[in-house]
Amino acid sequence: xxxxxxxxxxxxxxxxxxxxxxxxxxxxxxxxxxxxxxxxxxxxxxxxxxxxxxxxxxxxxxxxxxxxxxxxxxxxxxxxxxxxxxxxxxxxxxxxxxxxxxxxxxxxxxxxxxxxxxxxxxxxxxxxxxxxxxxxxxxxxxxxxxxxxxxxxxxxxxxxxxxxxxxxxxxxxxxxxxxxxxxxxxxxxxxxxxxxxxxxxxxxxxxxxxxxxxxxxxxxxxxxxxxxxxxxxxxxxxxxxxxxxxxxxxxxxxxxxxxxxxxxxxxxxxxxxxxxxxxxxxxxxxxxxxxxxxxxxxxxxxxxxxxxxxxxxxxxxxxxxxxxxxxxxxxxxxxxxxxxxxxxxxxxxxxxxxxxxxxxxxxxxxxxxxxxxxxxxxxxxxxxxxxxxxxxxxxxxxxxxxxxxxxxxxxxxxxxxxx
Amino acid sequence: xxxxxxxxxxxxxxxxxxxxxxxxxxxxxxxxxxxxxxxxxxxxxxxxxxxxxxxxxxxxxxxxxxxxxxxxxxxxxxxxxxxxxxxxxxxxxxxxxxxxxxxxxxxxxxxxxxxxx
Numbered sequence: 001x002x003x004x005x006x007x008x009x010x011x012x013x014x015x016x017x018x019x020x021x022x023x024x025x026x027x028x029x030x031x032x033x034x035x036x037x038x039x040x041x042x043x044x045x046x047x048x049x050x051x052x053x054x055x056x057x058x059x060x061x062x063x064x065x066x067x068x069x070x071x072x073x074x075x076x077x078x079x080x081x082x083x084x085x086x087x088x089x090x091x092x093x094x095x096x097x098x099x100x101x102x103x104x105x106x107x108x109x110x111x112x113x114x115x116x117x118x119x120x121x122x123x124x125x126x127x128x129x130x131x132x133x134x135x136x137x138x139x140x141x142x143x144x145x146x147x148x149x150x151x152x153x154x155x156x157x158x159x160x161x162x163x164x165x166x167x168x169x170x171x172x173x174x175x176x177x178x179x180x181x182x183x184x185x186x187x188x189x190x191x192x193x194x195x196x197x198x199x200x201x202x203x204x205x206x207x208x209x210x211x212x213x214x215x216x217x218x219x220x221x222x223x224x225x226x227x228x229x230x231x232x233x234x235x236x237x238x239x240x241x242x243x244x245x246x247x248x249x250x251x252x253x254x255x256x257x258x259x260x261x262x263x264x265x266x267x268x269x270x271x272x273x274x275x276x277x278x279x280x281x282x283x284x285x286x287x288x289x290x291x292x293x294x295x296x297x298x299x300x301x302x303x304x305x306x307x308x309x310x311x312x313x314x315x316x317x318x319x320x321x322x323x324x325x326x327x328x329x330x331x332x333x334x335x336x337x338x339x340x341x342x343x344x345x346x347x348x349x350x351x352x353x354x355x356x357x358x359x360x361x362x363x364x365x366x367x368x369x370x371x372x373x374x375x376x377x378x379x380x381x382x383x384x385x386x387x388x389x390x391x392x393x394x395x396x397x398x399x400x401x402x403x404x405x406x407x408x409x410x411x412x413x414x415x416x417x418x419x
Numbered sequence: 420x421x422x423x424x425x426x427x428x429x430x431x432x433x434x435x436x437x438x439x440x441x442x443x444x445x446x447x448x449x450x451x452x453x454x455x456x457x458x459x460x461x462x463x464x465x466x467x468x469x470x471x472x473x474x475x476x477x478x479x480x481x482x483x484x485x486x487x488x489x490x491x492x493x494x495x496x497x498x499x500x501x502x503x504x505x506x507x508x509x510x511x512x513x514x515x516x517x518x519x520x521x522x523x524x525x526x527x528x529x530x531x532x533x534x535x536x
Contacts, residue, residue, distance in 0.1 A: 122507075124507060124511070170529055171507050171527075171529050172420045172422075172506045172507045172510070172529055173506070173508075174506035174507060174508050176506075178508075
């Protein structure tokens, strides 16, 4: 599976649509009208370009066309707000001419997309709304595609988007890039949305697909756009590196029968080495920033895995050390669990199990199936089959992902047969 | 845009120590002075305790008056500021500076603008 299986023409189309929409939202201050005229301009392009030829500045042509349609629509509305909007957009005419001119400044459009990121990922919006808005307006997926990715009916997703846009408009969520002073407080929410889109692709919590290829690809594309817009932010580079270094293993993660393949059994020659190289270069530069942020650290851990010729030859000491730093930077019980698994590889299953049992006693990860699966695996290695079977059983009850369930069933059966 | 910053908090069951009360009041006065001088201030007031509230409904033309607030909740409305600011981010910045944000919660609600079309 290549990084992007999607139709390249569709990708170009969505890229243009995303740029166009971002500028239109700033001009019009109205998502719905911006969407409507962006769609009309794209339709006009599909009709005219094959006949008249592609214009020198396709982006400028689209903006001019969309602007005319917006003015027409607003004139028909005849109300006070619409009259104000016409005045505003007419005053942007000079800007369109500048953008249409042969030496257009790409930065203007770049800034608009960055603004749109901060609007769509604003903390005043619910977590689900942020993800949906980002996929629709920044990745350029259709409402139907966003709905499919999240396994909800299209009507449900359409409603979610309508409610989110309503909140943006009525609550006065601004369309601007936060100042340098605000950026550290606001950027994590944006990165979080991209990360959630990526993890959703991997851990689809129910259903038959272990990996929804579209979402992982979209998350990488969004991270690339953000990295292009904020090249100096180490955590943006760290996030892009993390996604590339994890997704590089995708071709080996599921076998030809659709069964989950654990890291230790993966055919490492099937990993995407171009993605690994790109991710390693990014992580090296992200780690130069002190102290390194949580995405850069997770990327560094992924890089150590990707560089190892086999599970046994992995530099576990380095991985445990990186988890120690991560735990100090961004403490979480999930980080503690991952560290415990690495400790088991470095020092043996007893050491790892002791750490996991501390987590079990704390109780915060009771409903997290990887905790019970990891515990079962270590008990298995210690020959404590009956306890291992109990742990696998618990993991199975909590896991909703079909390939992972099939894998746990096999572990459970083996533990029972051996015990 | 105008926003109402609603200040919610639990009402203490007993009178706080005088020095604590004095320290809290000093914070409130400092914030009040700052927001009034900011150019964003429109209005603001503290409210008497929720046990002074009276709720009224008109049903079939009759007034139904009951003692107490409309909703019995742990955090009650204790006061408000009305501000006129460029956007939600600025309103949230003023809500964050308010001592009520640390003692309880601030609800930030936009004021409705009716289209004059």
